[in-house]
Amino acid sequence: MSGDTLLIQEALGEKVGKFIQCVACFLGGLVIAFIKGWLLTLVLLSCIPPLVISGSMMSFAFEKLASRGQAAYSEAATVVERTIGSIRQVCQSS
Numbered sequence: 001m002s003g004d005t006l007l008i009q010e011a012l013g014e015k016v017g018k019f020i021q022c023v024a025c026f027l028g029g030l031v032i033a034f035i036k037g038w039l040l041t042l043v044l045l046s047c048i049p050p051l052v053i054s055g056s057m058m059s060f061a062f063e064k065l066a067s068r069g070q071a072a073y074s075e076a077a078t079v080v081e082r083t084i085g086s087i088r089q090v091c092q093s094s
Contacts, residue, residue: 033041 030041033044
């Protein structure tokens with residue numbers, strides 16, 4: 001159990017650092033864009049809501065597909081377990 005918590009801690013630490021780096025880069029770029037050309041920046045900011053909406057839709061689609069895949073793997077594991085159990089019974093009774 002302690003090994004799993006260590007893996008989770010390492011994964012979260014890396015993701016949090018990457019998230020902070022990406023947010024800082026985005027905000028810094030936004031500030032520079034407003035300084036260099038505020039009108040074009042305002043026009044380009046109108047593209048952010050459709051990007052967020054499409055990204056969230058893709059995220060939900062991937063999550064749904066991943067859960068279907070996990071269910072299929074679970075069902076396949078059950079079939080394999082039953083098959084191996086049946087083979088053991090046949091071998092033991094012979």
